[in-house]
Amino acid sequence: MRNLSLATLFSALAGFVLVVIAGWALDIETEFRYFSAYWGLFFASAGLIDGITQETTRAVASARETGVKGTASPWRFASVAAAIVVAVGTPVAIVAMHSLVPMSPGMATSLLIFGLVSYTFQAVLSGILSGAQLWNQYASLVALDSGVRLVLALLAWAFGWGLTAFLLITVAGAASWMVILGASDTARTHIRVALDVDRRAFVRRVVSAMLASGASAALITGFPTAVSAAFPDNNADISIVVGAMNNAVILTRAPVLVPLQRFQSALVVRFVEHRDRIYQALLAPVGAVLALGAVGFVAAWAIGPWILKLGFKPELFVDGRTLALLTLASAFMGMLMITGVAVLALEQHVWYVAGWVVASIVAFAVLFTSPWAVATAVVVALYVGPLAGAVVHVAGLARARVEVA
Template sequence: MRSLSLATVFAALSGFVVIYIATWALDVEQAEEFQAYWGLFFACTGFLDGLMQETTRGVSAARESGRRGEGRPWRLGVVLAFGALLIVALTGFWWMPLLVTGITGSATAFMAVGLVSYTFQAVLSGILSGLGLWTRYAGLIALDSGVRLALAVIAWAAGWGMPAFILITVIGAASWLVVLASSAEARQAVRAGVDVDRAPLARRVGSAMLATGASAVLITGFPVFITATTGPDVDTNVTVAGIILAVTLTRAPILVPLQRFQSALIVRFVEKRSNLYSALATPVAAVLGLGVVGGAAAWLVGPWILEIFFDEGYEVPGLILAVLTFASACTGSLMITGIAALSVERHRSYVIGWIMASAVALAVLLLPLPLEGRVCVALIIGPLAGGLVHLAALRGAARAQLTH
């Protein structure tokens, strides 16, 4: 587990550094486009993380109970990969020009191939996590992030520009091929089964994907919605690029490691179903405490960091950075309560909680408020609304367990 902790910290730091490098390697307009593309890709992978989560739960439950159904995550992954390829290939001409200019064809192709590869990476991640092969899973995470970081540094030094950063966004999704090629243990693990048959597996993966897709709206895709809902006459004291950068940077230290730790939390909650509230309290308290401490630090040194390390146009006041940091902790708490609901097979409530959170956040984002105000309020109120749904479901699960 120590290796997983180190890998998640490295993933958070490397994502931060890649975005930072992009702000220097590209002009402000290109950097804004890159952040939107980055956000969309990881929002789409957020949908596919539902496959990883349910695979983790199914493999872990099969290992704990000894039950083995006929469900095959790899086969389902092939179907989902083909679906992702078709959707991007057939619709990219319409929405890609809204994100990037001049290289829409290659950007669409990279997006399609990247999502196909990430589908299989999600399956392998779920299997490795469900079997408790944390060192192998940590290696996959570190490789995914390390490839992006190394190539970003090379692209900056070589002056390769926007096309290279588009490729860098998606290339880490091929890491699963390296892990399988280099590890006999990982190749043997791919035969692991889940505890349910094909139809229940497909339904549960679909539910999990709806929830993780909704979570991606709040976590990685939110900059896309900021861009889409902000007109040229917006009422704001900061630039759109500045607020997008602030959202991205304040999320990375909390949510990127937590995203990578989801599989470990699922295994923890599956093993501690009989004492779920106690198992839930520690990570929620830790994340909220980190949000308070991190928010104070962001208020004090955040504006200075933006001024020193970033170009003009990215200035954001300390109070906004503090609120956005605590908002990230609220989203992190929602992730944890959602994972707990999934672990006790409350798939419907898991989905409803995330959809509620995203819907409330997007509704607030449409209010006639200054940009920075509606972004901050949306990212706090939305997760709180969704968390209440999850907690209600967990209370119902606890009551049902007592009656048995």
């Protein structure tokens, strides 16, 4: 577990540094905006696929705890999912890229589909390693995923490779699973680990988890893409503000959400093992993420503007109050992630999906319909959405306790 903690810390720092590099390497008004929108789209789509990881983790952990062995195969499901990505994702991406990345729509589409197909299998391996508590191998996967992107970003900046290189960097880490399987005998011996359900139940539960993880990813990693869509780039001044706010959202989320995303599998195991004391098991991680958000609020207000002035182009400057509010908002998002994992661990898949869908609908409704300026709309959306979703999840936990009683 110590190695996983170090890997998640490295992942958070690598993501922060990568955004800094992109801010300097790309033109703010066009290339950086397109990069942030593409980054958000890829990781929102990957977040949908993360439902495979979450349910595979739960099924493997439960099989180890209960001894129940079903007939489901996550690898077979991943193969079908990858085929669907190619068949459905390709035409959708072709249309979307003409608006999101008009400078290189063809290349952006090809790289996106490749990255998502590969990430489908990476999601399976992540779930198996987590559910079997092979934390060292999982830590290696996390570190490699982020490390590949960071090294390539440094090279792209040094050699002036431009937007196309950063599109490749976005998806490059998704192939890390092949390296881990090739290098680790332990990982290879567990690729056929038992799950606790049959094929039909596994498919049903993974689809439910994917719906929820897709809604969560749309709200978390896909948010910059939504901001770009809500405030079109037909005005140069607004386009720069959108780029600055997207940059600020990504930066303020990295210290809280990147490590937490990597720890979700460990939280699934924690809540499965303590399902009879779910509220007690929930208090520590929720308290920790809110405390981290409070510390981040103060730090962002105090030193955030200085960091932006020192590390980024002037066009990406955001004031301290906005940075502080965005940092605390990331903790509220983290709280929603944790309550969602708890609901999933109790097998309340409907409530899990409902919480994330409600959170996304509320946040995007604010973003697309409010009369406020970009900064205000973004901040309000990132508070009211997660709060609404967390309320739904808590209601689901209460319902699960009543059913058990």
